Amino acid sequence: MQQIGEHALVLGAGMSGLLAARVLTEAYERVTLLDRDPIHGDAAPRRGVPQGRHAHVLLARGGEIIEDLFPGITGELVADGAVVSHPLADFRFCAGGHTLRQVPIGATMLQSTRPFLESHLRDRVLTLPGLTPAGGRDVVGLSIADDRRRVTGVRVVRGRDASTEETLAADLVVDATGRAGRTPVWLQVLGLPRPREEEFVVSVGYASRLMRLPRDYAEREKAIAVGPVPDRPRGLALLEVEGGQHIVTLAGFEGRHHPPADHDGFVEFAASVSPPDVLSAIRRAEPLGEIATYRYQSSVRRHYEELPNLPDGLLVTGDALCSFNPIYGQGMTLAAMQASTLRNSLAQGLPGLTLRFFRAASRAVDDPWDLGVGADLALPQFRDRRTLSTRLTSAYTRQVQAAGAIDDQVARQFVRVTHLLDPPDQLLRPGLAWRVLRARTAHLARRVPRLSAPGR
Numbered sequence: 001m002q003q004i005g006e007h008a009l010v011l012g013a014g015m016s017g018l019l020a021a022r023v024l025t026e027a028y029e030r031v032t033l034l035d036r037d038p039i040h041g042d043a044a045p046r047r048g049v050p051q052g053r054h055a056h057v058l059l060a061r062g063g064e065i066i067e068d069l070f071p072g073i074t075g076e077l078v079a080d081g082a083v084v085s086h087p088l089a090d091f092r093f094c095a096g097g098h099t100l101r102q103v104p105i106g107a108t109m110l111q112s113t114r115p116f117l118e119s120h121l122r123d124r125v126l127t128l129p130g131l132t133p134a135g136g137r138d139v140v141g142l143s144i145a146d147d148r149r150r151v152t153g154v155r156v157v158r159g160r161d162a163s164t165e166e167t168l169a170a171d172l173v174v175d176a177t178g179r180a181g182r183t184p185v186w187l188q189v190l191g192l193p194r195p196r197e198e199e200f201v202v203s204v205g206y207a208s209r210l211m212r213l214p215r216d217y218a219e220r221e222k223a224i225a226v227g228p229v230p231d232r233p234r235g236l237a238l239l240e241v242e243g244g245q246h247i248v249t250l251a252g253f254e255g256r257h258h259p260p261a262d263h264d265g266f267v268e269f270a271a272s273v274s275p276p277d278v279l280s281a282i283r284r285a286e287p288l289g290e291i292a293t294y295r296y297q298s299s300v301r302r303h304y305e306e307l308p309n310l311p312d313g314l315l316v317t318g319d320a321l322c323s324f325n326p327i328y329g330q331g332m333t334l335a336a337m338q339a340s341t342l343r344n345s346l347a348q349g350l351p352g353l354t355l356r357f358f359r360a361a362s363r364a365v366d367d368p369w370d371l372g373v374g375a376d377l378a379l380p381q382f383r384d385r386r387t388l389s390t391r392l393t394s395a396y397t398r399q400v401q402a403a404g405a406i407d408d409q410v411a412r413q414f415v416r417v418t419h420l421l422d423p424p425d426q427l428l429r430p431g432l433a434w435r436v437l438r439a440r441t442a443h444l445a446r447r448v449p450r451l452s453a454p455g456r
């Protein structure tokens with residue numbers, strides 16, 4: 001790619017910052033990667049990414065993009081212990097109360113803990129030519145040109161007491177500081193408009209623990225995900241990860257369904273959502289470490305593409321642009337898709353870069369946002385927020401999930417859409433819609449039992 005600038009600053013060395021930095025080294029002579037946390041290779045949970053203690057599913061599309069950006073990374077991850085699974089063949093998925101047919105979908109998934117994945121990407125990023133890591137820096141604002149038409153850098157503070165403030169100059173600033181990203185506030189402080197924000201309050205509680213599962217279970221399948229259903233707004237993800245460990249994440253909507261942090265409460269909650277074989281394995285597992293909890297209040301999407309007078313030289317990516325209910329496992333894949341979008345936008349040169357990127361990134365977010373919010377809306381507590389269109393979509397999705405329990409092609413197509421490999425309209429193809437209808441008739445005739453909550 002042609003060089004279009006001298007210095008780019010990436011704020012945040014999480015998933016989206018690492019991926020953006022990778023792409024920017026193709027177009028800028030120097031790229032500085034800033035973070036509050038130290039930027040080094042340890043595969044350990046860290047303060048700036050508290051969600052890193054919870055199961056992080058890398059969807060198939062995300063894995064493909066990451067391999068494209070870092071050729072050979074999949075092999076390295078696997079050599080170091082990451083697990084390759086074949087959804088749905090050895091990754092069981094219970095969606096809408098139906099266990100989908102366990103057929104291959106034509107793609108693989110990489111399973112590891114979040115710190116393990118992040119540290120491997122970081123190691124690769126740190127070797128990129130022109131890349132300088134700058135940990136221990138807290139970004140506190142933007143600097144702007146006198147005519148207010150161009151962002152010229154950022155203000156950062158260093159040190160424990162935040163006593164030293166400095167301004168770092170750059171041609172391009174990319175905010176990848178995650179959910180708490182403060183670009184809207186920084187713009188406001190400069191007297192510039194904030195982007196419109198869409199917020200969908202979900203109040204999901206998480207509790208996770210690393211475990212060593214009994215061999216009889218561990219040898220049978222590599223992962224299971226159980227999604228929430230209207231009469232049980234709870235879910236579970238159990239993934240085999242590096243080092244022969246499994247990570248179990250429990251999740252529930254609204255206070256009384258938030259999973260607890262004590263051992264007995266954790267197992268009791270698991271009993272309310274796990275199929276019997278999984279519950280038996282969890283009961284017999286050896287816990288490795290403490291139970292970590294996390295509270296996720298709302299999905300938030302920021303519409304920078306609607307601000308035509310945004311100053312040049314400023315982009316926003318990852319959770320700082322759009323943060324999804326994590327229960328659908330889309331965040332890291334979206335960060336990867338936005339890195340691809342950034343690469344394409346940079347390839348078209350500097351003029352119009354800001355708006356070109358935000359428009360393309362917004363288009364890339366549309367389908368996953370609709371899928372995630374649409375799935376939330378299927379739960380009764382969000383009944384008041386449904387429109388006619390979301391009601392129809394939810395009703396059809398329920399039929400697709402039920403059909404996926406008895407029809408291989410429907411199961412495969414549904415999961416390819418949830419892995420962001422195919423667009424959602426593939427579920428409306430006449431051939432597939434006909435299979436959904438046919439399965440519904442078979443369901444009614446056979447009354448296929450729904451996955452019940454065995455512990456209750």
Ligand SMILES: Cc1cc2nc3c(=O)[nH]c(=O)nc-3n(C[C@H](O)[C@H](O)[C@H](O)COP(=O)(O)OP(=O)(O)OC[C@H]3O[C@@H](n4cnc5c(N)ncnc54)[C@H](O)[C@@H]3O)c2cc1C
Nearest residue numbers: 012014015016036048051056057139178318319326331332
């Ligand atoms: C409980 C939970 C489970 C999840 N499970 C999944 C899953 O299964 N699959 C999936 O794909 N996604 C999942 N996600 C979402 C995923 O974690 C995010 O989408 C992803 O981390 C976004 O990456 P990011 O780089 O934008 O932000 P982050 O990874 O959060 O990184 C932000 C970085 O910015 C730094 N930073 C923040 N503010 C500043 C500042 N002012 N100055 C300097 N540095 C700063 C932080 O230290 C951090 O390094 C989950 C999220 C949660 C909460």
